[in-house]
Amino acid sequence: xxxxxxxxxxxxxxxxxxxxxxxxxxxxxxxxxxxxxxxxxxxxxxxxxxxxxxxxxxxxxxxxxxxxxxxxxxxxxxxxxxxxxxxxxxxxxxxxxxxxxxxxxxxxxxxxxxxxxxxxxxxxxxxxxxxxxxxxxxxxxxxxxxxxxxxxxxxxxxxxxxxxxxxxxxxxxxxxxxxxxxxxxxxxxxxxxxxxxxxxxxxxxxxxxxxxxx
Amino acid sequence: xxxxxxxxxxxxxxxxxxxxxxxxxxxxxxxxxxxxxxxxxxxxxxxxxxxxxxxxxxxxxxxxxxxxxxxxxxxxxxxxxxxxxxxxxxxxxxxxxxxxxxxxxxxxxxxxxxxxxxxxxxxxxxxxxxxxxxxxxxxxxxxxxxxxxxxxxxxxxxxxxxxxxxxxxxxxxxxxxxxxxxxxxxxxxxxxxxxxxxxxxxxxxxxxxxxxxx
Numbered sequence: 001x002x003x004x005x006x007x008x009x010x011x012x013x014x015x016x017x018x019x020x021x022x023x024x025x026x027x028x029x030x031x032x033x034x035x036x037x038x039x040x041x042x043x044x045x046x047x048x049x050x051x052x053x054x055x056x057x058x059x060x061x062x063x064x065x066x067x068x069x070x071x072x073x074x075x076x077x078x079x080x081x082x083x084x085x086x087x088x089x090x091x092x093x094x095x096x097x098x099x100x101x102x103x104x105x106x107x108x109x110x111x112x113x114x115x116x117x118x119x120x121x122x123x124x125x126x127x128x129x130x131x132x133x134x135x136x137x138x139x140x141x142x143x144x145x146x147x148x149x150x151x152x153x154x155x156x157x158x159x160x161x162x163x164x165x166x167x168x169x170x171x172x173x174x175x176x177x178x179x180x181x182x183x184x185x186x187x188x189x190x191x192x193x194x195x196x197x198x199x200x201x202x203x204x205x206x207x208x209x210x211x212x213x214x
Numbered sequence: 215x216x217x218x219x220x221x222x223x224x225x226x227x228x229x230x231x232x233x234x235x236x237x238x239x240x241x242x243x244x245x246x247x248x249x250x251x252x253x254x255x256x257x258x259x260x261x262x263x264x265x266x267x268x269x270x271x272x273x274x275x276x277x278x279x280x281x282x283x284x285x286x287x288x289x290x291x292x293x294x295x296x297x298x299x300x301x302x303x304x305x306x307x308x309x310x311x312x313x314x315x316x317x318x319x320x321x322x323x324x325x326x327x328x329x330x331x332x333x334x335x336x337x338x339x340x341x342x343x344x345x346x347x348x349x350x351x352x353x354x355x356x357x358x359x360x361x362x363x364x365x366x367x368x369x370x371x372x373x374x375x376x377x378x379x380x381x382x383x384x385x386x387x388x389x390x391x392x393x394x395x396x397x398x399x400x401x402x403x404x405x406x407x408x409x410x411x412x413x414x415x416x417x418x419x420x421x422x423x424x425x426x427x428x
Contacts, residue, residue, distance in 0.1 A: 007425040015421045019413040023373075023396060045398060082417050083424035101315030107396070111416055151423045159237075175426065176419040182237060182321065184259060192422035194415035199233040201408035202325055203296050205390040207229045208406035209365045210297035211221040212389070 006060060007081055014055045015082065019111075020045060021055065022078050029071045037068030082111075089116040091150045091174070093165045094157030095125055095135050098180055102154065103131040115154065117144055121161075138168070145172035152176045159183040220274060221295055228269045229296065233325075234259060235269065236292050243285045251282030296325075303330040305364045305388070307379045308371030309339055309349050312394055316368065317345040329368065331358055335375075352382070359386035366390045373397040 024045055025036055042052035056069065059077035063069045079085045092099055092115050103115055118133045119141050120126060126137050136144065144150070153169035155162050155177060162181035169177060176192045179185055182199055238259055239250055256266035270283065273291035277283045293299045306313055306329050317329055332347045333355050334340060340351050350358065358364070367383035369376050369391060376395035383391060390406040393399055401407055 004425050007421070010421070010425075012418055015417050016414045019396070019411070019417050020398065081421065083420035084417075086424075088420055088423070097315045097318040101311045104311040105412075107412065108416070111413060111420065113416060113420070152419055175423045178415065178419055182233070184234065190426070192419055192426070194418050196410065196412070196415055197233070198319075198321065198410070199325060200230045201392065201410055202322070202327060203229050203233050203298075204226055204408050205366055205392055205406055206297035206302055206325065206327070207221070207224070207295065209302070209389045210300075211218050211224075212404070212406070 010058050010081060014058060017047070017055055018078050018082055021052075022075060022082075025071055025075055025078070029075065034071055035064070035067040035069065036071045036074060038063075040068070084111045087112045087114065088152060089114055089148060089150050090152035090154050090178070091115070091117045091119065091141070091145055091169070092154040092156060093119045093138075093141070093169065094155060094161075094181075095120040095122075095130055096156060096158075099154075099156040100130055102156065103133055113152070116148065116150065141168055142172040145169065145174060150174060152178060154178045154180070155185075156180045224272050224295060228272060231261070231269055232292050232296055235266075236289060236296075239285055239289055239292070243289065248285055249278070249281040249283065250285045250288060252277075254282070298324070298326050301326045301328065302366060303328055303362060303364050304366035304368050304392070305329070305331045305333065305355070305359055305383070306368040306370060307333045307352075307355070307383065308369060308375075308395075309334040309336075309344055310370060310372075313368075313370040314344055316370065317347055327366070330362065330364065355382055356386040359383065359388060364388060366392060368392045368394070369399075370394045 021041060024041055028036055038052040038056045039049050042049040059081050061073050061077045090113060092102060095118055103118060115133060118130060118135045119138050120135050121138050125135050128135050151174055153174040155165050157165050159181045162183045163185055166177055166185045166187060170187055170191055177187060179193055179195045182197055185193055187193055235255060238255055242250055252266040252270045253263050256263040273295050275287050275291045304327060306316060309332055329347060332344060332349045333352055334349050335352050339349050342349050365388055367388040369379050371379050373395045376397045377399055380391055380399045380401060384401055384405055391401060393407055393409045396411055396413055399407055
């Protein structure tokens with residue numbers, strides 16, 4: 001449990017930066033580099049060097065003075081901190097255009113995530129296969145999530161149905177919700193929620209093109 | 215220019231919260247409410263009430279003591295601050311599964327955003343219509359963005375091609391980039407970039423299910 005305790009101490013902003021480091025390190029490894037310093041990474045990624053030094057120190061592998069971290073070990077340690085070294089299965093609810101895109105997206109392989117099962121309430125698409133995954137009726141959600149011990153629920157339903165789907169996923173035992181519906185979900189504290197709200201980033205863009213100071 | 219100056223003072227975290235307020239206020243208006251207080255909104259949305267008071271004060275309309283803000287005016291003022299009261303056109307580059315999903319997503323109507331034109335380098339899909347939008351070759355990107363004065367470029371190409379697409383969009387005159395490719399883009403300071411990096415939010419989820427303290 002020592003490892004688990006240490007990993008649980010890593011702050012969320014650091015966790016959010018780890019995928020960015022990981023990509024940069026992998027690109028360097030592919031380019032033939034064996035050692036990587038936090039200072040070089042910080043400069044390349046536009047991060048504060050002090051911040052990057054702390055971020056990388058948290059994965060708990062020793063760096064070498066002047067040379068930096070052994071690149072392969074650093075990748076493994078970051079993947080481990082992210083939980084990406086073991087396969088994870090997710091269930092997706094809502095097979096509209098966004099749900100289909102996520103099912104067809106092959107960018108999750110690096111993260112060892114597979115969307116193992118899909119649910120929708122629309123009888124017209126139930127039993128269809130979307131990118132190899134069979135769409136199941138909502139009535140089967142609870143039993144399947146329990147049986148396969150699925151821990152991540154992905155919500156891509158319209159906002160008006162999102163809380164209800166979330167409640168079903170939580171009741172069935174998921175520990176984390178990835179919410180693409182534009183609504184704030186209520187969940188027990190033990191359930192981690194990450195929102196991908198396209199309207200929020202669009203807000204920054206449309207504000208800037210209309211009112212930019214430059 | 216007085217309005218533009220005032221709007222440009224609104225900090226980005228406030229801008230990112232405005233879509234969340236806007237949805238909550240619209241739901242209340244639909245439910246028959248005419249006045250809305252920042253304290254009620256803050257409690258409903260889980261925000262600090264002091265923060266919400268400041269956020270809403272920045273749109274520059276007067277609230278009434280004990281009653282709050284007139285709901286219709288507040289909606290209009292927030293939409294105006296976001297630049298959502300006037301139509302905006304965007305161009306999308308990369309018509310893979312994510313590009314198609316965004317073209318088919320009807321959630322941008324509220325934001326007055328239309329994806330007016332689409333580009334891809336794959337000859338097999340050029341001239342196809344995807345959700346009513348014709349896919350054009352990359353060679354036409356510059357001329358079309360200039361002619362229609364398109365201000366937002368959406369990048370949904372693989373990471374390896376993203377910087378090149380970004381450079382072409384910026385050279386053609388877009389002022390804002392919505393980047394879905396998992397890479398940090400280099401742009402001139404005058405260009406606003408918003409990244410939607412699915413790996414970053416997935417990182418938080420997979421870390422939490424593996425190392426949660428509870």
